[in-house]
Amino acid sequence: MGVIWAVGFCFLLVGGGVEVEASHDESLPREQPYRTAYHFQPPNNWMNGITAHPFLGPMFYKGVYHLFYQYNPYAAVWGNISWAHSISYDLVDWIHLEPAINPSEPFDINGCWSGSTTFLHGGNPAILYTGADLKYRQFQNLVVPKNVSDPLLKEWVKSPLNPLLTPIDGIDPNNFRDPTTAWRGPDEVWRVIIGSMINGQGMALLYRSKDFVRWTRSKNPLHSSTKTGMWECPDFYPVSINSKNGVDSSARRKFTKHVLKASFNSSDHYILGDYTPKRDRYLVDTDFMDNGLDLRYDYGKFYASKTFYDGAKKRRILWGWVTESDSESDDIRKGWSGLQAIPRSIQLSSTGRQLVLWPIEELEKLRTQHVSFNDKELKGGSVFEVSGISAAQADVEVSFDLPNLDEAESIDPNSVDPQQLCSQKEASVRSTLGPFAGYESNSFYRSSLREGLDKTTYGAFVYLDHRDDKISLRSLIDHSIIESFGGDGRACITARVYPKVANDREAHLYMFNNGTRSVRISSLNAWSMKRAQIYSLRRRRKSPITYK
Ligand SMILES: *[C@@H]1O[C@H](CO)[C@@H](O)[C@H](O)[C@H]1NC(C)=O
Ligand SMILES: *[C@@H]1O[C@H](CO)[C@@H](O)[C@H](O)[C@H]1NC(C)=O
Ligand SMILES: *[C@@H]1O[C@H](CO)[C@@H](O)[C@H](O)[C@H]1NC(C)=O
Ligand SMILES: *[C@@H]1O[C@H](CO)[C@@H](O)[C@H](O)[C@H]1NC(C)=O
Numbered sequence: 001m002g003v004i005w006a007v008g009f010c011f012l013l014v015g016g017g018v019e020v021e022a023s024h025d026e027s028l029p030r031e032q033p034y035r036t037a038y039h040f041q042p043p044n045n046w047m048n049g050i051t052a053h054p055f056l057g058p059m060f061y062k063g064v065y066h067l068f069y070q071y072n073p074y075a076a077v078w079g080n081i082s083w084a085h086s087i088s089y090d091l092v093d094w095i096h097l098e099p100a101i102n103p104s105e106p107f108d109i110n111g112c113w114s115g116s117t118t119f120l121h122g123g124n125p126a127i128l129y130t131g132a133d134l135k136y137r138q139f140q141n142l143v144v145p146k147n148v149s150d151p152l153l154k155e156w157v158k159s160p161l162n163p164l165l166t167p168i169d170g171i172d173p174n175n176f177r178d179p180t181t182a183w184r185g186p187d188e189v190w191r192v193i194i195g196s197m198i199n200g201q202g203m204a205l206l207y208r209s210k211d212f213v214r215w216t217r218s219k220n221p222l223h224s225s226t227k228t229g230m231w232e233c234p235d236f237y238p239v240s241i242n243s244k245n246g247v248d249s250s251a252r253r254k255f256t257k258h259v260l261k262a263s264f265n266s267s268d269h270y271i272l273g274d275y276t277p278k279r280d281r282y283l284v285d286t287d288f289m290d291n292g293l294d295l296r297y298d299y300g301k302f303y304a305s306k307t308f309y310d311g312a313k314k315r316r317i318l319w320g321w322v323t324e325s326d327s328e329s330d331d332i333r334k335g336w337s338g339l340q341a342i343p344r345s346i347q348l349s350s351t352g353r354q355l356v357l358w359p360i361e362e363l364e365k366l367r368t369q370h371v372s373f374n375d376k377e378l379k380g381g382s383v384f385e386v387s388g389i390s391a392a393q394a395d396v397e398v399s400f401d402l403p404n405l406d407e408a409e410s411i412d413p414n415s416v417d418p419q420q421l422c423s424q425k426e427a428s429v430r431s432t433l434g435p436f437a438g439y440e441s442n443s444f445y446r447s448s449l450r451e452g453l454d455k456t457t458y459g460a461f462v463y464l465d466h467r468d469d470k471i472s473l474r475s476l477i478d479h480s481i482i483e484s485f486g487g488d489g490r491a492c493i494t495a496r497v498y499p500k501v502a503n504d505r506e507a508h509l510y511m512f513n514n515g516t517r518s519v520r521i522s523s524l525n526a527w528s529m530k531r532a533q534i535y536s537l538r539r540r541r542k543s544p545i546t547y548k
Helices: 328-334 361-366 418-423 443-448
Strands: 003-005 009-014 045-055 064-072 082-088 094-101 112-119 125-132 138-145 156-158 190-198 201-209 223-225 232-240 256-264 267-276 281-284 303-310 315-322 344-348 355-359 367-378 383-385 393-401 436-441 458-463 470-478 481-486 491-496 508-513 519-529 534-536
Touching (some): 094 125, 112 303, 256 281, 367 508, 458 491
Parallel strands (some): 094 534
Antiparallel strands (some): 082 094, 125 138, 138 156, 201 223, 303 315
């Protein structure tokens, strides 16, 4: 694996040998070195964006989490999109159920695309989703559970009034999708936003309804931005200013900021602002892509994410979709494409200027063999192996003493693109340490990687405070994915890696310092991770595509 700090730190996962075995069988090829062990993946085939919501109302089994996601039941490529459905009691172990919504009507025959769940009066859930017709024109539709007494909510029925929202009055029919969870104002009126682009400008169209069925478009969008294109999967929710707890979308609380997230240009960007339901005014602190300040959930591979409020644990949780970096023919051979990042809890940082993201605490139940040490100096140019754990399935937390910040050269974040900075190879750039530390992943696998992969190098700034005397990095490694959380979750980078070997015995974890100055590791804790338990109650489908 490869995560490097601007001071020159890196983990590296190396090995050599096994390739994916080809199979003509309908089931997955037996040799699956890149399949993850504790991330959420469908049993096979294509997945993309998430449409998640837990059902915690008293009418349902308490604590059952439901996950809906975009899924092709027939192949490992995009197409025939339906809403697959899985359930969990802890967001770690999962049971796959039959898909909840399938294309069937003229307004969704080309796919049941992204949408969101909302709890209506009395706690019954309802889903708004985007359907695509034969010309890929987009409509918003409603489905409700067939039997609200069924705790697994296995069956869903489409409203006879569908489609509820159609692309009229200047809306581009091909850019009208992904309704959010709706929220209710003090006037008891529901609001929902939908991603769109009008005259080349990305925006969140706002609709209002008293009964969740008849919707009226607001004259003004909730927000729009000239520096962006089409907004996919918008999300809009409150975060608490003075508490670590999450806040429900319809809650009326004084001390909150509102987050607006939009997916564009392959990343999930967000802004912070103040929202007043009265005229649905959203006053932003900074706008998308303003002054070089580009806030993102993750600076690596992470897209079409969604949050939900988990009432049982009073927290807000983020799901994000992570694509493959290999080719479509690799995906067809593997029999699958796409997975979910580990769910992350979301809070406003203590400065109030950004969000902090952290893997849900439930994940820690998978930790097993543990190694740790404190206070180790790593000289410039040195390397050592962290042994005693399984490097292919690991959770690694390391914290570094920060050298004297006054001696460091400072970087102006408005004039430097961290991704570009991290792509440069010169040691002079590498040893730069500003009031910001950058980190980099992926490029250091190259020697041990297969050819023909997307090898983008990612970078991000971690904003440090003068009080900070340490900087931390946590990395979740799971065969072909590495999720890294820098500065206690202030900057995250997710990367896909396909080392030639990613099995337990042959993978190794190294730490090395490629800089010239020595660096002190104040502490390191690393664990092997157990496999999550994932079962399927789905019927086997005859696939129209055979794997070659
Ligand atoms: C969609 O499903 C049909 C069968 O219903 C199949 O013929 C077609 O190949 C599928 N397309 C994709 C991209 O999976
Ligand atoms: C609804 O679900 C409940 C609980 O599973 C079940 O007892 C009941 O028979 C179901 N009702 C119908 C009409 O299927
Ligand atoms: C999209 O992202 C790439 C890579 O980060 C960047 O170079 C490009 O300027 C971005 N485009 C827009 C329109 O923001
Ligand atoms: C950093 O050091 C490691 C171990 O010595 C080496 O394998 C790697 O290639 C170096 N990376 C760079 C960018 O110099």
